[in-house]
Amino acid sequence: MRITEIFFSIQGESSFIGMPCIFIRTTGCNLRCVWCDTAYAFYGGAEMGLDEIIAKIQTYPCKLVELTGGEPMLQKEMPELSTRLLDLDYTVLMETGGSLDLSSLDSRVIKIMDLKCPGSGEEEKNYWPNLEILQPHDQIKFVLKDRRDYDWACTTIRKHRLDQRFHLLFSPVHGELDLQQLANWMLKDGIKARFQIQLHKYIWSSETRGV
Numbered sequence: 001m002r003i004t005e006i007f008f009s010i011q012g013e014s015s016f017i018g019m020p021c022i023f024i025r026t027t028g029c030n031l032r033c034v035w036c037d038t039a040y041a042f043y044g045g046a047e048m049g050l051d052e053i054i055a056k057i058q059t060y061p062c063k064l065v066e067l068t069g070g071e072p073m074l075q076k077e078m079p080e081l082s083t084r085l086l087d088l089d090y091t092v093l094m095e096t097g098g099s100l101d102l103s104s105l106d107s108r109v110i111k112i113m114d115l116k117c118p119g120s121g122e123e124e125k126n127y128w129p130n131l132e133i134l135q136p137h138d139q140i141k142f143v144l145k146d147r148r149d150y151d152w153a154c155t156t157i158r159k160h161r162l163d164q165r166f167h168l169l170f171s172p173v174h175g176e177l178d179l180q181q182l183a184n185w186m187l188k189d190g191i192k193a194r195f196q197i198q199l200h201k202y203i204w205s206s207e208t209r210g211v
Helices: 050-057 078-087 128-132 147-160 179-189
Strands: 002-010 020-026 064-068 091-096 110-114 139-144 167-172
Touching (some): 002 050, 050 078, 078 091, 139 147, 147 179
Parallel strands (some): 091 110, 139 167
Antiparallel strands (some): 002 020
Protein backbone atom coordinates (compact mmCIF):
# COMPACT_ATOMS: atom_id res chain seq x y z
CA MET A 1 0.00 0.00 0.00
CA ARG A 2 1.14 3.57 -0.57
CA ILE A 3 1.08 5.47 2.73
CA THR A 4 1.51 9.20 3.27
CA GLU A 5 1.72 9.03 7.07
CA ILE A 6 0.81 7.03 10.17
CA PHE A 7 0.37 9.03 13.35
CA PHE A 8 -1.28 9.04 16.78
CA SER A 9 -3.49 12.00 17.64
CA ILE A 10 -6.88 13.15 18.88
CA GLN A 11 -9.82 12.28 16.65
CA GLY A 12 -11.09 15.61 15.36
CA GLU A 13 -14.37 14.57 13.74
CA SER A 14 -17.34 12.16 13.75
CA SER A 15 -19.08 10.70 16.78
CA PHE A 16 -15.61 9.65 18.01
CA ILE A 17 -14.47 13.28 18.29
CA GLY A 18 -12.03 13.87 21.13
CA MET A 19 -10.87 10.25 21.39
CA PRO A 20 -7.21 9.23 21.02
CA CYS A 21 -6.90 7.58 17.61
CA ILE A 22 -4.27 6.09 15.29
CA PHE A 23 -4.49 7.44 11.74
CA ILE A 24 -3.34 5.60 8.62
CA ARG A 25 -3.34 8.13 5.80
CA THR A 26 -3.05 6.62 2.33
CA THR A 27 -1.71 8.40 -0.75
CA GLY A 28 -3.79 9.37 -3.77
CA CYS A 29 -7.27 10.74 -4.35
CA ASN A 30 -9.65 10.63 -7.31
CA LEU A 31 -11.42 13.85 -6.22
CA ARG A 32 -10.33 17.48 -6.08
CA CYS A 33 -12.70 19.17 -3.63
CA VAL A 34 -12.12 22.92 -3.66
CA TRP A 35 -11.81 23.08 0.14
CA CYS A 36 -9.51 20.03 0.52
CA ASP A 37 -7.10 20.36 3.46
CA THR A 38 -4.98 17.27 2.72
CA ALA A 39 -3.81 17.91 -0.84
CA TYR A 40 -0.31 16.89 0.30
CA ALA A 41 -1.64 13.29 0.28
CA PHE A 42 -2.40 13.36 -3.45
CA TYR A 43 1.12 12.34 -4.42
CA GLY A 44 4.26 10.80 -2.97
CA GLY A 45 4.04 8.54 0.04
CA ALA A 46 5.93 5.31 0.63
CA GLU A 47 5.14 1.69 -0.09
CA MET A 48 4.41 -0.33 3.08
CA GLY A 49 3.33 -3.94 3.47
CA LEU A 50 0.35 -4.87 5.63
CA ASP A 51 2.55 -6.54 8.25
CA GLU A 52 4.69 -3.41 8.43
CA ILE A 53 1.65 -1.16 8.85
CA ILE A 54 0.19 -3.34 11.60
CA ALA A 55 3.53 -3.54 13.42
CA LYS A 56 3.71 0.28 13.34
CA ILE A 57 0.27 0.88 14.80
CA GLN A 58 0.83 -1.72 17.51
CA THR A 59 3.48 0.59 18.96
CA TYR A 60 0.73 3.05 20.01
CA PRO A 61 -1.34 2.60 23.21
CA CYS A 62 -4.70 2.71 21.43
CA LYS A 63 -7.27 0.38 19.87
CA LEU A 64 -9.09 2.97 17.71
CA VAL A 65 -7.81 3.27 14.12
CA GLU A 66 -8.95 5.50 11.27
CA LEU A 67 -8.20 4.71 7.63
CA THR A 68 -8.13 7.98 5.73
CA GLY A 69 -6.48 9.73 2.82
CA GLY A 70 -6.52 10.92 0.18
CA GLU A 71 -9.07 8.27 -0.66
CA PRO A 72 -8.33 4.99 1.16
CA MET A 73 -10.58 2.92 -1.12
CA LEU A 74 -8.14 3.48 -4.00
CA GLN A 75 -5.79 1.03 -2.27
CA LYS A 76 -6.65 -2.51 -3.36
CA GLU A 77 -5.33 -3.93 -0.08
CA MET A 78 -7.71 -1.83 2.01
CA PRO A 79 -10.39 -4.52 2.57
CA GLU A 80 -7.74 -6.99 3.76
CA LEU A 81 -6.07 -4.44 6.04
CA SER A 82 -9.35 -3.41 7.65
CA THR A 83 -10.36 -7.04 8.30
CA ARG A 84 -6.97 -7.86 9.82
CA LEU A 85 -7.23 -4.87 12.15
CA LEU A 86 -10.75 -5.83 13.19
CA ASP A 87 -9.61 -9.38 13.92
CA LEU A 88 -6.94 -7.88 16.20
CA ASP A 89 -9.75 -6.18 18.20
CA TYR A 90 -9.22 -2.70 16.81
CA THR A 91 -12.23 -0.47 16.26
CA VAL A 92 -11.81 0.57 12.64
CA LEU A 93 -13.14 3.80 11.17
CA MET A 94 -12.87 4.67 7.50
CA GLU A 95 -13.11 8.24 6.22
CA THR A 96 -14.10 8.07 2.55
CA GLY A 97 -15.14 10.59 -0.08
CA GLY A 98 -18.11 8.46 -1.09
CA SER A 99 -17.30 8.26 -4.80
CA LEU A 100 -16.24 4.59 -4.83
CA ASP A 101 -18.09 1.33 -4.16
CA LEU A 102 -17.78 0.34 -0.47
CA SER A 103 -19.25 -3.16 -0.80
CA SER A 104 -15.86 -4.91 -0.54
CA LEU A 105 -15.30 -3.64 3.01
CA ASP A 106 -15.81 -5.78 6.11
CA SER A 107 -19.25 -4.96 7.50
CA ARG A 108 -17.69 -4.25 10.91
CA VAL A 109 -15.85 -1.18 9.60
CA ILE A 110 -17.50 2.07 10.75
CA LYS A 111 -17.67 4.02 7.53
CA ILE A 112 -17.70 7.83 7.69
CA MET A 113 -18.78 8.69 4.17
CA ASP A 114 -19.02 12.10 2.57
CA LEU A 115 -21.89 13.12 0.40
CA LYS A 116 -20.29 15.84 -1.68
CA CYS A 117 -22.29 19.09 -1.70
CA PRO A 118 -22.28 21.50 -4.67
CA GLY A 119 -19.67 23.75 -3.04
CA SER A 120 -17.10 20.94 -3.18
CA GLY A 121 -17.07 21.01 -6.97
CA GLU A 122 -17.46 17.22 -6.95
CA GLU A 123 -21.21 16.70 -6.42
CA GLU A 124 -21.54 14.63 -9.59
CA LYS A 125 -19.04 12.06 -8.23
CA ASN A 126 -21.31 10.85 -5.41
CA TYR A 127 -21.81 7.07 -5.71
CA TRP A 128 -25.43 6.84 -4.60
CA PRO A 129 -25.64 3.00 -4.40
CA ASN A 130 -23.45 3.28 -1.29
CA LEU A 131 -26.57 4.39 0.60
CA GLU A 132 -27.81 0.80 0.32
CA ILE A 133 -24.43 -0.58 1.46
CA LEU A 134 -24.10 1.54 4.60
CA GLN A 135 -25.38 0.17 7.91
CA PRO A 136 -26.94 1.89 10.95
CA HIS A 137 -23.55 2.17 12.68
CA ASP A 138 -22.12 4.12 9.73
CA GLN A 139 -22.03 7.91 9.43
CA ILE A 140 -22.67 10.34 6.59
CA LYS A 141 -20.84 13.66 6.56
CA PHE A 142 -21.85 16.83 4.73
CA VAL A 143 -19.03 19.38 4.42
CA LEU A 144 -20.82 22.71 4.10
CA LYS A 145 -19.32 25.74 2.39
CA ASP A 146 -22.37 28.02 2.30
CA ARG A 147 -26.17 28.24 2.48
CA ARG A 148 -26.53 26.48 -0.87
CA ASP A 149 -24.66 23.47 0.51
CA TYR A 150 -26.81 23.50 3.65
CA ASP A 151 -30.04 23.53 1.63
CA TRP A 152 -28.73 20.75 -0.62
CA ALA A 153 -27.87 18.63 2.44
CA CYS A 154 -31.32 19.15 3.97
CA THR A 155 -33.04 18.21 0.72
CA THR A 156 -30.86 15.10 0.35
CA ILE A 157 -31.59 14.01 3.92
CA ARG A 158 -35.35 14.29 3.36
CA LYS A 159 -35.26 12.60 -0.06
CA HIS A 160 -33.38 9.52 1.21
CA ARG A 161 -34.68 9.55 4.82
CA LEU A 162 -31.05 9.63 5.94
CA ASP A 163 -31.87 10.90 9.44
CA GLN A 164 -33.87 7.71 10.02
CA ARG A 165 -31.09 5.43 8.82
CA PHE A 166 -27.64 6.77 9.78
CA HIS A 167 -25.68 9.10 12.03
CA LEU A 168 -25.38 12.44 10.21
CA LEU A 169 -22.58 15.00 10.53
CA PHE A 170 -22.68 18.65 9.46
CA SER A 171 -19.14 20.00 9.11
CA PRO A 172 -18.59 23.66 8.18
CA VAL A 173 -15.61 24.38 5.92
CA HIS A 174 -12.97 25.69 8.32
CA GLY A 175 -12.69 29.47 8.14
CA GLU A 176 -15.44 29.87 5.53
CA LEU A 177 -18.89 29.17 6.99
CA ASP A 178 -19.74 31.04 10.19
CA LEU A 179 -20.27 28.56 13.03
CA GLN A 180 -23.06 30.51 14.70
CA GLN A 181 -24.90 30.88 11.44
CA LEU A 182 -24.83 27.14 10.77
CA ALA A 183 -25.91 26.38 14.33
CA ASN A 184 -28.85 28.77 14.00
CA TRP A 185 -29.93 27.20 10.70
CA MET A 186 -29.85 23.73 12.23
CA LEU A 187 -31.80 24.78 15.31
CA LYS A 188 -34.43 26.62 13.27
CA ASP A 189 -34.95 23.62 10.96
CA GLY A 190 -34.72 20.93 13.64
CA ILE A 191 -32.02 19.05 11.75
CA LYS A 192 -31.18 15.66 13.30
CA ALA A 193 -27.44 15.84 12.72
CA ARG A 194 -24.30 16.33 14.78
CA PHE A 195 -22.73 19.78 14.37
CA GLN A 196 -19.01 19.14 14.23
CA ILE A 197 -15.95 21.30 13.94
CA GLN A 198 -12.53 19.92 13.06
CA LEU A 199 -11.28 19.78 16.63
CA HIS A 200 -7.66 19.13 15.69
CA LYS A 201 -7.53 22.53 13.94
CA TYR A 202 -8.35 24.21 17.24
CA ILE A 203 -5.91 22.15 19.32
CA TRP A 204 -3.13 22.69 16.75
CA SER A 205 -3.00 25.11 13.82
CA SER A 206 -4.89 24.32 10.64
CA GLU A 207 -1.57 23.92 8.79
CA THR A 208 -0.07 21.34 11.19
CA ARG A 209 0.43 17.91 9.65
CA GLY A 210 0.42 14.59 11.49
CA VAL A 211 -2.34 15.57 13.91
